[in-house]
Amino acid sequence: MAKLLVEDVSVSFPLYHGESRSLKKTMFAAASGRMGQDAKHRLTVEALRSVSFSLDTGDRLGLIGSNGAGKTTLLRTMAGIYEPVAGRMVVDGVVTALLDPGQGMNFELTGNENIRMRALYSGYSGLQIKTLQEDVAVFSELGDFLSLPVRTYSSGMIVRLGFALATDIHPQILLMDEWILAGDAAFLGKARGRLETMVGHAEILVLSSHNPAILMQWCNRLIWMDGGRVRADGTPEEILSAYLPQEQFQEAKAAADRAAMAAA
Amino acid sequence: MRPARPLSKPVVIAAAHDGRSRVVSALADLRESLRLWPLVWTLSFYDIRLRYRGSLLGPFWLTLSTAVMIGAIGFVYSRLFHENVAAYLPFLAISLVLWGFISVITAEGATCFSSSADMIRSRRMAHTVHPARVVVRNLLVLAHNLAVIVVVFFIYPQHFSWSLLSELPALALWVVDAFAVSLLLGVIGARFRDVPPIVGSIMQIAFYVTPIMWSPTMLVHRGLGFSLMLIDMNPVYGLLQIVRGPLLGQALDTSAWINALCYSIVLVLASFLLFVRARPRIPYWV
Numbered sequence: 001m002a003k004l005l006v007e008d009v010s011v012s013f014p015l016y017h018g019e020s021r022s023l024k025k026t027m028f029a030a031a032s033g034r035m036g037q038d039a040k041h042r043l044t045v046e047a048l049r050s051v052s053f054s055l056d057t058g059d060r061l062g063l064i065g066s067n068g069a070g071k072t073t074l075l076r077t078m079a080g081i082y083e084p085v086a087g088r089m090v091v092d093g094v095v096t097a098l099l100d101p102g103q104g105m106n107f108e109l110t111g112n113e114n115i116r117m118r119a120l121y122s123g124y125s126g127l128q129i130k131t132l133q134e135d136v137a138v139f140s141e142l143g144d145f146l147s148l149p150v151r152t153y154s155s156g157m158i159v160r161l162g163f164a165l166a167t168d169i170h171p172q173i174l175l176m177d178e179w180i181l182a183g184d185a186a187f188l189g190k191a192r193g194r195l196e197t198m199v200g201h202a203e204i205l206v207l208s209s210h211n212p213a214i215l216m217q218w219c220n221r222l223i224w225m226d227g228g229r230v231r232a233d234g235t236p237e238e239i240l241s242a243y244l245p246q247e248q249f250q251e252a253k254a255a256a257d258r259a260a261m262a263a264a
Numbered sequence: 265m266r267p268a269r270p271l272s273k274p275v276v277i278a279a280a281h282d283g284r285s286r287v288v289s290a291l292a293d294l295r296e297s298l299r300l301w302p303l304v305w306t307l308s309f310y311d312i313r314l315r316y317r318g319s320l321l322g323p324f325w326l327t328l329s330t331a332v333m334i335g336a337i338g339f340v341y342s343r344l345f346h347e348n349v350a351a352y353l354p355f356l357a358i359s360l361v362l363w364g365f366i367s368v369i370t371a372e373g374a375t376c377f378s379s380s381a382d383m384i385r386s387r388r389m390a391h392t393v394h395p396a397r398v399v400v401r402n403l404l405v406l407a408h409n410l411a412v413i414v415v416v417f418f419i420y421p422q423h424f425s426w427s428l429l430s431e432l433p434a435l436a437l438w439v440v441d442a443f444a445v446s447l448l449l450g451v452i453g454a455r456f457r458d459v460p461p462i463v464g465s466i467m468q469i470a471f472y473v474t475p476i477m478w479s480p481t482m483l484v485h486r487g488l489g490f491s492l493m494l495i496d497m498n499p500v501y502g503l504l505q506i507v508r509g510p511l512l513g514q515a516l517d518t519s520a521w522i523n524a525l526c527y528s529i530v531l532v533l534a535s536f537l538l539f540v541r542a543r544p545r546i547p548y549w550v
Contacts, residue, residue, distance in 0.1 A: 003274070010279075013548055016455075080277050080388035083544035088278030097387060104386030108314050117310070120303035121389065 002093030002172045002203035004055040004078065009087035011077055012044040047073040049228045050087070055204050062215040062236065063208040064243055065225035071208040074225065075099060075175050078206060093172035093203060101155075101162040101179050111136075111146035111153075111161055118165050139194070140164035141187075156187070163191055174202035178209040212240050212252035217259050280544065290540040296390035304393055308400035326408040334360055334412060337477075345482060350420045357416040358508045359476040361409045365402055365442075366500060367467045372398045373446030374453035374460040381550040391546050392539075395446035399439065413511075427510040434506040434524075441503065441528050448535035451542045454549040474500045499527040 048070050055061055063071040076082050078089065079097035105114045115136050119129040137146055140160045145153065150161070159179070199205050199218060209215055215222060215236055222239035224232040232239055241249050280286050297304065316322045334357045342352040376394040377384065384391070453459040480495050495501050502523030509517050 076385070080275070081385060081547050083277055083547075084279045086279045088276060090274055090276050092274035095388075099386065102382060102386070104383040106310070109310055113310060117303070117306060120300070120306055121387070123299065 001057050003057070003090065004092070004173055004204055004206075005090040006051055006053050006078065007087050007089065009048055009051045009077060009084040009089060010046070011048040011073055011082050012046045012085050015043045015045065046228050048077065048084075051228075051230055052087075053223065053230065053233060055206070057203040059221060060199075060205040060219045061207070062219035062222045063206065063225055064210070064212075064215065064222060064239065065231070069225040070228040071225050072099070072177060073228075075177060075206065075208055079175055091173070095173045095175065096166070096171035096202075097175040098163075098166045098179075099175070099177050101159045103162050103166060105150055105158075105162065105165075107151040108149055110149055111140075111142055114150060114161070115146075115165060136161070136164040139190075160187055163187075163194075171198060171202050173204045173206075174198060175206045176208070178207075178211065212244060212248070213255035213259065216240065216252060216256035283540075286540045286543070290536070290543050293390045293392050293539075293543060297392040297396050300390060300393055304396045304400055307393075307397045308404060311397070311401045312404050323404075323408055326405055327411045330361060330364070330409045331412045331415070334416070341477060345478065347482070354413075354416050354420050354422060355479060355508075355512060356477065357413050358511050359504065361406070361413060362504055362507060363471065363474075363476050364409065365406050365438075366503075367471070368405070369398065369402055369442045369446060370449060370463050370467050371460070372402070373442075374449040374463045376446050376450035377454040377546055377550050378457070384547050384550050391543060392447065395443055395450050398446045398450075399442045402442070403439070422511065423513045424510070425513055425515065427514065427516045430510055430516055430521075431507065434510075437524060437528055438503065438507065441531055444528075444532045444535040447539055448531070451538050451546065454546055455542070470498075470500055474498055474504065476504070496523070499523075502527060 051070075051074065053061075063074060065071055073082065075097065076099065077084060078091075079095055079099065080089075080091065081097075103118075106117070109117070112133060115133050116129055119132045124132065137143070140146075140157075140163070142153075142157060142161060145157065150158065153161070205218070207215070207218060219236050222232075222234065222236045223230055224239050224243055232242060237253075240252065244252065278285070280289060312323050316325060319325060321328060334353070337360070338353040338356050339349065341347075341356065342349045345352065373395060376398045377391070380394045380397075383389070384394075449459065449463060453463070475495060496519075502520045502525075505517050505520035506524050509515075509520065
């Protein structure tokens with residue numbers, strides 16, 4: 001049983017550099033209300049402010065909100081990368097985070113070396129590394145490119161490699177950013193199949209996306225982030241009808257229905 | 265099929281304000297790095313491989329360039345200092361190789377977190393992997409340079425004594441100190457971006473005031489008393505001497521050991537305390 005509890009979590013980024021105290025910045029800060037000061041009077045950007053929710057097995061949470069609303073920061077915080085400044089999280093289950101296509105790959109190393117590195121991060125041993133290498137080679141269809149440095153790849157190829165590397169079949173808690181839904185059409189068909197298997201098997205899914213149809217199709221709960229706070233929390237239909245203009249909402253609903261029909 | 269993941273216990277990630285939980289997290293980070301030892305090794309190995317990818321001699325350029333430098337400097341300076349080449353060259357070879365290790369550790373240590381920013385922001389992992397990578401990478405470089413020392417010793421044989429046994433604890437102390445200094449400078453360098461160049465210039469001064477090109481015995485007969493203070497108080501001298509002395513057939517130097525141990529304790533403590541305090545902030549800084 002997986003569980004993810006986020007309690008009153010706040011995250012703020014310090015702005016250390018001298019220009020952060022300039023008049024322009026201060027004016028901007030006052031206007032947007034997103035800037036704060038910490039105990040030592042350093043300027044900070046408050047990326048998350050007292051965010052609370054809890055997720056259990058079976059929950060499929062979607063995050064929406066405008067750019068800079070704190071969706072990615074929230075995903076990174078849930079992945080344990082940024083430790084909160086206030087509040088706490090309890091994570092019960094293995095977390096798989098698909099946050100960006102590069103995923104800490106070293107672009108100077110070859111594809112195979114990067115696969116090996118990834119396997120070692122996860123603490124795999126000799127045989128498991130070999131299995132992973134074969135699996136990624138087959139799925140990404142990169143063939144001989146895997147023995148070339150990643151910097152020689154096209155951006156589409158990097159997405160393929162990143163996708164193949166990151167998509168464990170059985171993640172318990174899956175955190176995804178929307179990059180995963182980008183890629184060339186031919187690969188996307190294949191990727192989608194795998195992604196759907198993964199999403200289906202994940203006990204908890206958290207997906208950040210701007211695509212309402214995907215959110216409606218995959219999620220059973222949505223959180224609307226605004227200015228680092230939870231603005232609304234509810235079913236996809238409720239939240240999207242408030243978030244989107246009416247005609248876009250109808251369009252998205254129709255698209256999601258069509259996809260559901262096709263899947264059934 | 266992918267291998268199954270191990271089952272995990274619930275993890276609590278909280279904004280830690282009390283000292284005890286901070287220490288516990290810092291120790292857990294160190295333990296995790298030890299467990300990830302194969303990763304640290306592979307990262308270091310790939311670093312060396314990348315540096316020399318496509319070159320004919322590969323990492324043996326390290327050996328060759330060190331050999332050329334030591335040969336050239338050795339012959340010129342033995343004349344300048346009126347020293348016997350047979351005595352000066354072994355001294356210089358060991359000193360320069362060891363100094364190379366120290367100065368690169370401080371330079372690369374100071375950027376160990378900021379240069380791994382992508383990795384740090386892509387997933388949760390032990391932060392101490394990064395300083396450990398700097399240390400292991402430079403131990404690999406050191407191993408390549410040892411070949412030069414072996415050749416010099418072959419040409420100018422030294423008379424070793426039992427003190428040679430003290431090399432083992434001395435090298436162990438070096439590894440611990442190298443890790444501590446990378447961690448310390450890495451954390452400071454991640455937060456204050458001016459630190460890496462400052463460290464560079466301090467190390468440049470240290471090179472001249474530390475007996476590396478010159479040995480203390482060269483000063484004694486000139487009556488340069490004040491310079492001896494440079495040696496007694498110099499944090500690098502003790503560390504250098506505990507490795508260099510026995511290799512040149514000198515007896516165990518107790519005062520150098522005391523000097524090295526005292527500075528090491530201070531360094532390790534400072535480094536650990538800073539890490540305990542700053543660990544959760546590193547991803548925000550890089």
